Amino acid sequence: MAAADPTEVDIDARDLVRELVSSLHHLRHVDLNTVGTALRLVIPPEHPDPSQADEVKPLSKRQRLDLAFDAIAPSDYEAVCAGFLQHGDLTIELSHRVEDLLWSRENWPQITVRTRREVAEALDAFDAIWLEADGLLNLVKRHWVLLSTEWSFEPKDPYEPVVRHMFRFPGDWTTVEFFREIGALDGGDRRFVLFLEGLLSGAVNPREARQREMAAALSPILARAGLKITESGSTDGYPAFTIVAAGTRPRPAQLILFASRHGKPALRLRDVLDQSIEVLTGDDTVLAYDVPVSDRGLTWRDVESWWSHRKGIPADQAKLELWRRLVTICADVSPAQHALLVAYYDYAKDHDPLFALLPEVWLHWDPVSRRQRGEDAFLNQRMDFLMLLPGLRRVVLEVDGEQHYATSSHQPSPRIYSDTTRGDRDLRLTGYEVYRFSGYELSEDRAASTVSEFFDRLLHRA
Structure with a gap:
């Protein structure tokens, strides 16, 4: 993802923080009194001056939240976003937007559509890209927000097309089509990297030889994008692969x-x-x-x-x-x-x-x-x-x-x-x-x- 203009980033962060703060409107006044600390907010009390509680009209929840937003310095927008991500009760869509904003600050190498297509084409050589259907579906739900395109009185599962075309009738979609349908061709760079790490995991492909073959197939493609695949440990007995910027260390510091x-x-x-x-x-x-x-x-x-x-x-x-x-x-x-x-x-x-x-x-x-x-x-x-x-x-x-x-x-x-x-x-x-x-x-x-x-x-x- 190309680096954004600083002014645009500030506007995006400000609007997102305003939306996050406004999302607390469903809470009771008494709950707003306690939620501020965990979310790094300064929410004024319903009665700013208790001695005048009978004479002065109390603040509405909307007023309290507006004042809380106004008190946030622009330099603290990211910290507030992180607080909501850790402690807030966010919808999946809002949670993903917060993640994308925070990840955009991490200076990940840009992963172009061409690179993503080449990754998908390399994965096509493995027939199905999964051995555990539940593992792949959980991975998609974790990283990609899909919206139902069908209108009905009965709510439709937006992930049903993935189940139908990837599991029920495998081969309906190529991997490029799968990437396009879930948003992986144009999603955030960090999100795409985490998604690939999930595809290489034992939760999706619980066969070590297959994991290593897939990693080897993707390595030269990612190297051209300034990334490398490293084996960072193990999870549930299977190798765990991490994708990092070329030149970084493969393991966290131990001492x-x-x-x-x-x-x-x-x-x-x-x-x-x-x-x-x-x-x-x-x-x-x-x-x-x-x-x-x-x-x-x-x-x-x-x-x-x-x-x-x-x-x-x-x-x-x-x-x-x-x-x-x-x-x-x-x-x-x-x-x-x-x-x-x-x-x-x-x-x-x-x-x-x-x-x-x-x-x-x-x-x-x-x-x-x-x-x-x-x-x-x-x-x-x-x-x-x-x-x-x-x-x-x-x-x-x-x-x-x-x-x-x-x-x-x-x-x-x-x-x-x-x-x-x-x-x-x-x-x-x-x-x-x-x-x-x-x-x-x-x-x-x-x-x-x-x-x-x-x-x-x-x-x-x-």
């Missing part, structure tokens, strides 16, 4: 060593066969986030919750402790790194989800020193900042200090600079997005504008 003070953490392999890593260094040296990160990305709330459970302390205390640790670490490294951290969290504090920006993250680790390892030593072992965003995106931010281009005696060094640029290339070729900032951009009078402009574009909020 993050961050907020590292100077000095290399002590590690050892507990089980070589399972690649199980044990961190021997205490929290005073490095923090080890050991919760697998989902494909929704890593949020600040996730990190707070992890620290709260790890330490057995309240969430507010965990939040304060972590923040002090991150700020102290960055201030010890450089004023510019400290400025980027503070400016980001000040910029993003009202955004939901608030994706975590983690400083001083270990990427490579070698028990042997670089002097001993020689030319085969890892470059850029530690990253200044790491963000894990939806869609398995791994974003590295680097603040360029003198150490990136000069020797300890402050002499410019082409060798050091070449190591820096080569390390960047290595990261990009293994699926990381790398962005560099100069200290000048993060000076006191420039940090806020630099950070807000960058993250507006990175997080697709512009």
Whole structure:
């Protein structure tokens, strides 16, 4: 799906949020009093001033909801949509529209009609594209809204044509026709990707050899669209396939060593066969986030919750402790790194989800020193900042200090600079997005504008 014009996106989001808020009109006044928090809304009470309840006419439900909508800042439209998707009682059609709006921000590669047709034609080679009819029907109902085209006093099942042409009389539709009828030829890019993942799943095709053959047939077609199929695990004993943008990592992060003070953490392999890593260094040296990160990305709330459970302390205390640790670490490294951290969290504090920006993250680790390892030593072992965003995106931010281009005696060094640029290339070729900032951009009078402009574009909020 091509990136939308920012003005159009804001209008679409505003109109959708207005519709979502208006959909609460069926609730009782007393229910509106409690539903606001879960849905990230500020709904005024029926009697704004209880002391004048007998003299002033109470607000109608429509007035209360209009005021709640007016109180929503445009920057919060996406958060409100996410709240309704998680906690609201939405129709299937409205739920899909909310999903499409949120997914449109994830910058998925455009999947053209031609690519979708080629996918369908490749699937035709397998005769029926399903082994479990219920699995395919549930998949279609999950991702595509079909409307009945027949008028009758008796409501018609809009999915009946799928049952008739795909199951009762298999072969009536080619896969291209099937895609056209359900809307897969022109639906959202992210929705189409999730639909294909479902076709490759054991719920629809519970035969491993068939799953792998279908994945192999689709791989070269999707590669031309900038996508790749990876095996990300298993579900109910069958392989689980995930489609990601080419260059991204096939698996979510399993361990993050961050907020590292100077000095290399002590590690050892507990089980070589399972690649199980044990961190021997205490929290005073490095923090080890050991919760697998989902494909929704890593949020600040996730990190707070992890620290709260790890330490057995309240969430507010965990939040304060972590923040002090991150700020102290960055201030010890450089004023510019400290400025980027503070400016980001000040910029993003009202955004939901608030994706975590983690400083001083270990990427490579070698028990042997670089002097001993020689030319085969890892470059850029530690990253200044790491963000894990939806869609398995791994974003590295680097603040360029003198150490990136000069020797300890402050002499410019082409060798050091070449190591820096080569390390960047290595990261990009293994699926990381790398962005560099100069200290000048993060000076006191420039940090806020630099950070807000960058993250507006990175997080697709512009």
